[in-house]
Amino acid sequence: QVELVESGGGLVQAGGSLRLSCAASGRPFSSYFVAWFRQAPGKEREIVANINWSGSSTYYADSVKGRFTISRDNAKNTVYLQMNSLKPEDTAVYYCATYRSGPLSTSSSYDYWGQGTQVTVSS
Numbered sequence: 635q636v637e638l639v640e641s642g643g644g645l646v647q648a649g650g651s652l653r654l655s656c657a658a659s660g661r662p663f664s665s666y667f668v669a670w671f672r673q674a675p676g677k678e679r680e681i682v683a684n685i686n687w688s689g690s691s692t693y694y695a696d697s698v699k700g701r702f703t704i705s706r707d708n709a710k711n712t713v714y715l716q717m718n719s720l721k722p723e724d725t726a727v728y729y730c731a732t733y734r735s736g737p738l739s740t741s742s743s744y745d746y747w748g749q750g751t752q753v754t755v756s757s
Contacts, residue, residue: 636660636746638730643751646720650755654715656730656748664688664708667733670715671741672726672753681739682728685713693738698724720755727752 642654656668669684683694683704692704703716713730727750736743 636663636666636732638732638746638748640728640730640748640751643728643753645754645756648720648722648755648757650720651716651718652720652753654717654728654751654753656713656715658711663711667738668706668713668730669733669738669744670704670713670728670730672728674726679729679741681741683715684733684738717753722755722757725753725755
């Protein structure tokens with residue numbers, strides 16, 4: 635069992651930055667492949683980025699590549715999402731999740747989820 639808690643969301647102007655945190659408790663976090671997803675109103679949940687157990691391998695959706703950076707600190711049981719050059723289309727609830735099995739970009743492949751943190755980017 636793993637409990638995930640996201641934080642760091644808020645309201646920011648276009649072009650601004652935010653850093654999201656995903657803090658884990660329960661089983662050792664270092665054994666989990668972790669992803670950030672987001673869901674905008676009326677849209678399906680989509681993957682933003684993921685990171686492997688050691689942090690040596692990452693993936694980014696094309697829409698955020700070059701602007702967002704995922705990282706992790708296993709000693710602190712935390713995964714981060716640094717978001718720069720934010721755009722209004724980045725507005726969504728952001729979730730972190732731990733991978734179970736299946737396609738890495740599919741939300742159904744992930745089992746433990748946080749409650750989400752709202753990110754709103756104004757134009």
